[in-house]
Amino acid sequence: MAEQKKFVESITPRDKDFTQWYTDVCMQADLLAYSNLKGFMVIKPAGYAIWENIQKNLDARFKATGVTNVYMPLLIPENLMKKEGELVNGFAPEVAWVTAGGTEPLTERLCVRPTSETLFSDFFAQDVHSYRDLPRLYNQWCSVVRWEKETRPFLRSREFLWQEGHTIHETAEEAEARTQQMLNVYADFLAEELAIPTIKGQKTDKEKFAGAEATYTIEALMHDGRALQSGTSHYFGSKFAEAYGIQVTGRDNKLNYVYQTSWGMTTRVIGALIMVHGDDSGIVLPPHIAPTQVCIIPIQQKKEGVLETAAKIAASLSAYRVKVDDSERSPGFKFAAQEVSGIPLRIEIGPKDIAAGKAVIVRRDTREKIECAIGELPVRVGEELERMQREMLERATAHLAKHTFAAHNAEEFEEDFRETKGFVKAMWCGDRACEDKIKEMYGVTSRCIPFRQEEIAGTCVCCGKPAKKMVYWAKAY
Amino acid sequence: MAEQKKFVESITPRDKDFTQWYTDVCMQADLLAYSNLKGFMVIKPAGYAIWENIQKNLDARFKATGVTNVYMPLLIPENLMKKEGELVNGFAPEVAWVTAGGTEPLTERLCVRPTSETLFSDFFAQDVHSYRDLPRLYNQWCSVVRWEKETRPFLRSREFLWQEGHTIHETAEEAEARTQQMLNVYADFLAEELAIPTIKGQKTDKEKFAGAEATYTIEALMHDGRALQSGTSHYFGSKFAEAYGIQVTGRDNKLNYVYQTSWGMTTRVIGALIMVHGDDSGIVLPPHIAPTQVCIIPIQQKKEGVLETAAKIAASLSAYRVKVDDSERSPGFKFAAQEVSGIPLRIEIGPKDIAAGKAVIVRRDTREKIECAIGELPVRVGEELERMQREMLERATAHLAKHTFAAHNAEEFEEDFRETKGFVKAMWCGDRACEDKIKEMYGVTSRCIPFRQEEIAGTCVCCGKPAKKMVYWAKAY
Numbered sequence: 001m002a003e004q005k006k007f008v009e010s011i012t013p014r015d016k017d018f019t020q021w022y023t024d025v026c027m028q029a030d031l032l033a034y035s036n037l038k039g040f041m042v043i044k045p046a047g048y049a050i051w052e053n054i055q056k057n058l059d060a061r062f063k064a065t066g067v068t069n070v071y072m073p074l075l076i077p078e079n080l081m082k083k084e085g086e087l088v089n090g091f092a093p094e095v096a097w098v099t100a101g102g103t104e105p106l107t108e109r110l111c112v113r114p115t116s117e118t119l120f121s122d123f124f125a126q127d128v129h130s131y132r133d134l135p136r137l138y139n140q141w142c143s144v145v146r147w148e149k150e151t152r153p154f155l156r157s158r159e160f161l162w163q164e165g166h167t168i169h170e171t172a173e174e175a176e177a178r179t180q181q182m183l184n185v186y187a188d189f190l191a192e193e194l195a196i197p198t199i200k201g202q203k204t205d206k207e208k209f210a211g212a213e214a215t216y217t218i219e220a221l222m223h224d225g226r227a228l229q230s231g232t233s234h235y236f237g238s239k240f241a242e243a244y245g246i247q248v249t250g251r252d253n254k255l256n257y258v259y260q261t262s263w264g265m266t267t268r269v270i271g272a273l274i275m276v277h278g279d280d281s282g283i284v285l286p287p288h289i290a291p292t293q294v295c296i297i298p299i300q301q302k303k304e305g306v307l308e309t310a311a312k313i314a315a316s317l318s319a320y321r322v323k324v325d326d327s328e329r330s331p332g333f334k335f336a337a338q339e340v341s342g343i344p345l346r347i348e349i350g351p352k353d354i355a356a357g358k359a360v361i362v363r364r365d366t367r368e369k370i371e372c373a374i375g376e377l378p379v380r381v382g383e384e385l386e387r388m389q390r391e392m393l394e395r396a397t398a399h400l401a402k403h404t405f406a407a408h409n410a411e412e413f414e415e416d417f418r419e420t421k422g423f424v425k426a427m428w429c430g431d432r433a434c435e436d437k438i439k440e441m442y443g444v445t446s447r448c449i450p451f452r453q454e455e456i457a458g459t460c461v462c463c464g465k466p467a468k469k470m471v472y473w474a475k476a477y
Numbered sequence: 478m479a480e481q482k483k484f485v486e487s488i489t490p491r492d493k494d495f496t497q498w499y500t501d502v503c504m505q506a507d508l509l510a511y512s513n514l515k516g517f518m519v520i521k522p523a524g525y526a527i528w529e530n531i532q533k534n535l536d537a538r539f540k541a542t543g544v545t546n547v548y549m550p551l552l553i554p555e556n557l558m559k560k561e562g563e564l565v566n567g568f569a570p571e572v573a574w575v576t577a578g579g580t581e582p583l584t585e586r587l588c589v590r591p592t593s594e595t596l597f598s599d600f601f602a603q604d605v606h607s608y609r610d611l612p613r614l615y616n617q618w619c620s621v622v623r624w625e626k627e628t629r630p631f632l633r634s635r636e637f638l639w640q641e642g643h644t645i646h647e648t649a650e651e652a653e654a655r656t657q658q659m660l661n662v663y664a665d666f667l668a669e670e671l672a673i674p675t676i677k678g679q680k681t682d683k684e685k686f687a688g689a690e691a692t693y694t695i696e697a698l699m700h701d702g703r704a705l706q707s708g709t710s711h712y713f714g715s716k717f718a719e720a721y722g723i724q725v726t727g728r729d730n731k732l733n734y735v736y737q738t739s740w741g742m743t744t745r746v747i748g749a750l751i752m753v754h755g756d757d758s759g760i761v762l763p764p765h766i767a768p769t770q771v772c773i774i775p776i777q778q779k780k781e782g783v784l785e786t787a788a789k790i791a792a793s794l795s796a797y798r799v800k801v802d803d804s805e806r807s808p809g810f811k812f813a814a815q816e817v818s819g820i821p822l823r824i825e826i827g828p829k830d831i832a833a834g835k836a837v838i839v840r841r842d843t844r845e846k847i848e849c850a851i852g853e854l855p856v857r858v859g860e861e862l863e864r865m866q867r868e869m870l871e872r873a874t875a876h877l878a879k880h881t882f883a884a885h886n887a888e889e890f891e892e893d894f895r896e897t898k899g900f901v902k903a904m905w906c907g908d909r910a911c912e913d914k915i916k917e918m919y920g921v922t923s924r925c926i927p928f929r930q931e932e933i934a935g936t937c938v939c940c941g942k943p944a945k946k947m948v949y950w951a952k953a954y
Contacts, residue, residue: 033600036557037587040550042600045615048546069525073517074589074620074636075573080513096552097577098589101624101635102570110514112551112575112589123510123519138522142620143551147578158578159551 011340013280018224025274026153029283029341039151039158043267046341049291050270051161055141057193057289058163058265061185067137067165072119074142075110081118084243090210091115094147096158112145117211117236117262120166121244124258130249131170134258135178139165154271155228155477162266168246168258172237175259179235182263183216186231194269195286195392196220196276197400198230199423199472201448206435213237219447219472221400222275225421227447227474230272233263271477276396277365282340284365286392287385294322294381295338299331299350309354309374313347316378320385339364344388345381349374363388365395404472408457410464413473417442423474425450427467429460438462438473447472488817490757495701502751503630506760506818516628516635520744523818526768527747528638532618534670534766535640535742538662544614544642549596551619552587558595561720567687568592571624573635589622594688594713594739597643598721601735607726608647611735612655616642631748632705632954639743645723645735649714652736656712659740660693663708671746672763672869673697673753674877675707676900676949678925683912690714696924696949698877699752702898704924704951707749710740748954753873754842759817761842763869764862771799771858772815776808776827786831786851790824793855797862816841821865822858826851840865842872881949885934887941890950894919900951902927904944906937915939915950924949 011028012020026032031047043051059069075098082088095111113119120138128136141163151157165182169175183200190196198218208215212234220230240246241257250256277284287293294317298310310324325334331348338346348360359377361370365388372380403422407413416424428434428446435446438461449469460467488505489497503509508524520528536546552575559565572588590596597615605611618640628634642659646652660677667673675695685692689711697707717723718734727733754761764770771794775787787801802811808825815823825837836854838847842865849857880899884890893901905911905923912923915938926946937944 033603035550035596036599037550037552037554040552042550042596043548045545045547048548051548052546068522069529070522071520071525071528071620071638073512073514073519074622075514075517077514093579095579096575096587098573099576100574102572110573119512119519122513126510143548145551161548 011280011282014223014278021278021280022271022275023153025278025282025340031270031283032153037158039148041153041157041159043161046291047270050273050285050289051267053289053291054193054269055163058185058189059141061189062139062163062165065137065181065185067139067167069140070138071140071142072113072116072123074113076113076116076118078109078111080122081111084118084121084211084240086239087117087211091146096145096147113142114144114146115262115264116140116164117166117240118244120262121240121246121260124168124246125244128168128246128248128258131251131256133248134170135167135174137165137167137178139163152271152477154267154274160267162264165261165263167261168241169260170248170250170256170258172259175237175261176235179214179216179233179261179263182261183218183231183233186233186263186265187218189265190218190220190230190269190272191393193286193288194273194276195288195389195396196230196272197393197397199448199450201450201472203232203448204432204435204446204471206432207446209234211236211239213239217448219423219474220272220276221403221423221474222272222477223278223399224275225403225475227423227472227476228268228272228275229447229476230269231263231265234261236260236262277392278342281336283342284392285342285344287344287389290342290344291321292323292341292343293320293385294345294347295334295343296322296324296347296349297331297334297338298324298326299348299353301326303351305354306349306351310349313349313359313374313377317381319378320381345384347377347381365392406454406456407461409459410461413461414442417444417473421475423447423472425454425456425470425472426461427455427457427459428469428471429463429465430468431460431463431465434460434462442473444473444475447474447476488757488759491700491755498755498757499748499752500630502755502760502817508747508760509630514635516625518630518634518636520638523768524747527750527762527766528744530766530768531670531746532640535662535666536618538666539616539640539642542614542658542662544616544644546617547615548617548619549590549593549600551590553590553593553595555586555588557599558588561595561598561688561717563716564594564688568623573622573624590619591621591623592739592741593617593641594643594717595721597739598717598723598737601645601723602721605645605723605725605735608728608733610725611647612644612651614642614644614655616640629748629954631744631751633745637744639741642738642740644738645718646737647725647727647733647735649736652714652738653712656691656693656710656738656740659738660695660708660710663710663740663742664695666742667695667697667707667746667749668870670763670765671750671753672765672866672873673707673749674870674874676925676927678927678949680709680925681909681912681923681948683909684923686711688713688716690716694925696900696951697749697753698880698900698951699749699954700755700876701752702880702952704900704949704953705745705749705752706924706953707746708740708742711738713737713739754869755819758813760819761869762819762821764821764866767819767821768798769800769818769820770797770862771822771824772811772820773799773801773824773826774808774811774815775801775803776825776830778803780828782831783826783828787826790826790836790851790854794858796855797858822861824854824858842869883931883933884938886936887938890938891919894921894950898952900924900949902931902933902947902949903938904932904934904936905946905948906940906942907945908937908940908942911937911939919950921950921952924951924953
């Protein structure tokens, strides 16, 4: 078992130093490598395969709602970027500027897209003429660049991969409904595929997207009790339409501005997967999203019939994503390799098992060992994958519930953030000043004003004035 | 039929002005829009859907050969780019430079990747240690930027989408074999999916990729007789390995440099699709790659049972990519819309057809009308799609053969390029001087030294000295 220890020893225990554990796990599971440019990462095959599965699943969900994919330019002329004041003020401090093309300086700076509202708006202005052309429901998969100061793999990097959806509509109601619809797509995707429960709600004015009238968010809770914003959906009203001249002839035969939305999800959710489900042996991937769902590990593989049986089992499991580890490494090494990379199930098969006509299934999350007749594996593996998927969501949901606290007053609020980690629900008067003060005092931010409001008290937890909304607060990534 | 004319009239006839025809067709088929930044295009849903199908099919072909996907940074530090002299000299005149991140100037310029050999090489140098780690077979899907002077939609743009494969190997033979293997993947893909025959061969030293020891290419012939380089595969030997220090401990227990390849295919092949198969009514998509394979157009759709029958037919064709055009527009308009966008088959279904229990299938390429009993549509549509796919390749192959000429001497060579358009096969002494002279005299370039050599003469078509190789020459995009 010396080799198995090697993996495990190189991972800092999760409860000792969560930050170091996270980095160790990313590296040991071979998800990425640092490039020689700060904040830019190389996503390695194991990491990229997770992203490919996320893309495939999300893309199908988008298309089921009528969205089609397009591609917009990578670079944005400065004057185009500047047309909408709030957006440019929000992003200007963190964009990368191209100033030369080939051997000649450019007459106008171009920024590497940090997000593409400006490009879509400029395009929409030419693309639609009549209310009959609406809605336009577009999405693109691409990378964006934001010159962040602090960077961490997947969670915050200067370049990241994402999708950005951009839609325009005839009415405010329709655009608002689309904003909510896409937030629900994100929440369903996280729950059903990533086994991550989230809180749905609206961002405060302070935390909303630059240029948005309203930003909706799904907030997930990591194992260490910190929150991660996992997907956002923005309602712009006609703000961009007015700045970029997106008008259509309406049913009233007059020129009307359109109503606009955008929504995005990024490679950051890979960080969420790791921090919600991972343990001291590595990452744990929910079966629905795992690039490999089952790893078959032959024991005493040189003995007659072992590799043949392993291959037959693999063939019988063709409905799942299966691999056989028939490398020259020891079973102990293979177990550790399968565990660190989070493959949901492993099947151990050796001469004794074969003689008894059975195999052993081991679940990655619980380590539960399940004996199973070889002929029953195709059915049993399917059942266990679904059971694991379900139980991972249940455990994450229980963790979220256990680490969500209600603070009825300032004392409880302080106590919650001094003694525990997680979400704290508390009433808020709606004033920016209280939001700022809470951040300053406790280092926590308002995560969202949840759609499911509760009246846990009548007054603001900060100033004691009459409360308007219940807010989720937390330390966040 | 006034509406139908509207589409057709806005397309310049192909044989009148091929360049204008190409632009008209791109626009009328709604494949793209110009952005307000020269050389950067917006790929619209109809264009991007073609790219998605290309990606899906090519990606599966790559994976079947053991390739996995990764993602490398968008930006390359200047010093990293400079390590391999030939590459930087080849690309320096046409890269975009980032000089500021956020509000501060950078201490070192970063270029937006024009290609990623340097990034992969830098990564490989850390990633492999022993010959046991080889081969590494990586690919990425991304966009690249090259500051071209002349730009044309899909064919030459300052930003384009592509895939770039990068592999490293223990031996020169293995790397050479991989270079050829991927060239064959490209050629097979073009023939089997895009119905485009190609000439496979090697680029001359003058035309090869900056930094490559050998560049292999597939060359296609457009309808107007000009060639289009449609995919390239490069063998680097150990040139990058030496510049970036990619070494492994070999079987001989010594440090050895690895052998490297790269290979790429771009959105340019969408241009090839248009220019090989399109006609005066619009684009014609080969069934295998068409986002919509069948468009069902109801005639007199307000009459009882018409839309219901159209929907039933669509349901019975669920094995194919089908849509029903039940919009309020006239059948004539719908026919023209289906034709301009190149949907392979349309099915016309009206009250008379329904009464007779049949429908009419119309092929996009030949306009052939096929009567078919409604119940037999599922089988017949499949057969017609395959027949059309096959015949499109046959026609393109015949066109290629008809426009390929053999020039046995200088007089014939001159005559061929004065009187006709297409590929001219001619013998070459191997000297750069003759290659330059031919380009200067006839405006044609050496497309490739084909793998299938013929000895059509004994002397160079330019200088009359003993010939070494037969070369394909053509005007090229």
